[in-house]
Amino acid sequence: xxxVLEGGGIRRVPGGGRIMRxxxxxxxxxxxxxxxxxxxxxxxxxxxxxxxxxxxxxLLAVAGGIAGVLWLVTRFFGALSVQVGLWIFTALVIxxxxxxxxxxxxxxxxxxxxxxxxxxxxxxxxxxxxPLGIALGKLLSSVVYVLYLLLATIPAFxxxxxxxxxxxxxxxxxxxxxxxxxxxxxxVGLFFSALFRRTQVSTLVSYLVVLFVLFGxxxxxxxxxxxxxxxxxxxxxxxxGPPPWYLSASPLVALGSAFQGPEGEGLPILGDLFxxxxxxxxxSGAVAVPAVPxxxxxxxxxxxxxxxxxxxxxxxxxxxxxxxxxxxxxxxxPQTPGGEPRVVTALAPWVxxxxxxxxxxxxxxxxxxxxxxxxxxxRAWLRRRPRVPAGP
Numbered sequence: 001x002x003x004v005l006e007g008g009g010i011r012r013v014p015g016g017g018r019i020m021r022x023x024x025x026x027x028x029x030x031x032x033x034x035x036x037x038x039x040x041x042x043x044x045x046x047x048x049x050x051x052x053x054x055x056x057x058x059l060l061a062v063a064g065g066i067a068g069v070l071w072l073v074t075r076f077f078g079a080l081s082v083q084v085g086l087w088i089f090t091a092l093v094i095x096x097x098x099x100x101x102x103x104x105x106x107x108x109x110x111x112x113x114x115x116x117x118x119x120x121x122x123x124x125x126x127x128x129x130x131p132l133g134i135a136l137g138k139l140l141s142s143v144v145y146v147l148y149l150l151l152a153t154i155p156a157f158x159x160x161x162x163x164x165x166x167x168x169x170x171x172x173x174x175x176x177x178x179x180x181x182x183x184x185x186x187x188v189g190l191f192f193s194a195l196f197r198r199t200q201v202s203t204l205v206s207y208l209v210v211l212f213v214l215f216g217x218x219x220x221x222x223x224x225x226x227x228x229x230x231x232x233x234x235x236x237x238x239x240x241g242p243p244p245w246y247l248s249a250s251p252l253v254a255l256g257s258a259f260q261g262p263e264g265e266g267l268p269i270l271g272d273l274f275x276x277x278x279x280x281x282x283x284s285g286a287v288a289v290p291a292v293p294x295x296x297x298x299x300x301x302x303x304x305x306x307x308x309x310x311x312x313x314x315x316x317x318x319x320x321x322x323x324x325x326x327x328x329x330x331x332x333x334p335q336t337p338g339g340e341p342r343v344v345t346a347l348a349p350w351v352x353x354x355x356x357x358x359x360x361x362x363x364x365x366x367x368x369x370x371x372x373x374x375x376x377x378x379r380a381w382l383r384r385r386p387r388v389p390a391g392p
Contacts, residue, residue: 062153101251113199139183146179184357221243325348
């Protein structure tokens with residue numbers, strides 16, 4: 001690149017310096033949006049009785065779930081069962097995931113549409129803050145509040161250790177899945193808040209998407225598996241292999257895959273849900289093909305079995321004591337008499353859920369920034385705002 005000097009000379013300006021200056025300006029404009037928006041939203045969320053009331057209701061719901069589980073266990077078993085820790089952990093995992101899924105969209109569905117309704121959005125856009133910085137600041141304020149709710153739930157998870165049966169890696173995995181799904185739901189709410197002009201519309205669409213991800217995807221997976229079984233009775237899926245990747249977008253399916261445990265063990269409800277939807281089960285020890293007459297599997301649950309690459313050690317009345325595997329091996333029985341079984345290895349569904357949730361959050365934030373910067377100009381959310389010259 002050439003630049004003409006005042007004296008008539010020509011000076012070569014390296015292109016790399018221009019790129020670095022552009023990145024520096026982009027970073028400054030990004031921080032100009034993130035810092036003020038994050039500080040403003042955190043101050044607004046910490047004032048009044050609403051945050052304290054929401055936290056109180058959240059903890060009361062969690063405590064009510066624990067009390068209900070203890071009451072059911074003592075009612076049906078007559079005394080505290082050896083698996084009461086698993087039941088409490090199941091209630092905490094399902095309750096925290098569903099509560100966060102119900103709370104987080106409400107934190108962001110009015111973040112941008114509310115500014116538009118209050119006629120303050122144009123004031124934000126004329127500042128040096130980039131649209132990406134504004135959208136990211138809105139999202140981070142909601143993420144901080146979600147983490148605050150999760151931290152308040154950790155003492156409830158400590159009750160599980162009073163009864164035993166649940167190792168630390170499973171608690172960490174449950175918190176990670178709940179947190180990443182909450183971030184994804186918050187980002188989806190932010191995107192629809194930027195897409196629609198009215199808060200009521202963005203709220204309705206956001207909750208419809210959340211309900212579909214939570215419950216619609218498992219239903220779709222079960223319907224698909226049932227239709228495949230009707231077409232080919234001895235196969236749970238036409239192509240075989242791991243469960244469809246889109247099922248991992250549901251946090252309930254992801255948690256079920258992590259906590260299914262060996263046959264007859266694992267978390268109640270969640271492990272059974274995963275096995276019912278995907279037709280897979282975890283086996284411990286050596287991999288073995290079910291022996292059935294003619295070499296053809298007799299049921300879907302026998303045909304597809306999965307086990308972790310690193311087998312976990314089973315605890316009496318509890319989950320495995322090893323680290324959760326990042327990849328799982330799926331054993332597919334032979335389809336014809338005398339055939340050889342195949343083993344297919346893929347990322348564990350709970351790992352896929354983390355990647356899908358983070359990817360969804362990134363795409364949603366970028367879409368919200370693009371909508372703020374103007375749908376007709378893709379570079380509007382990246383460009384530099386002009387500086388106001390200082391007076392004499």
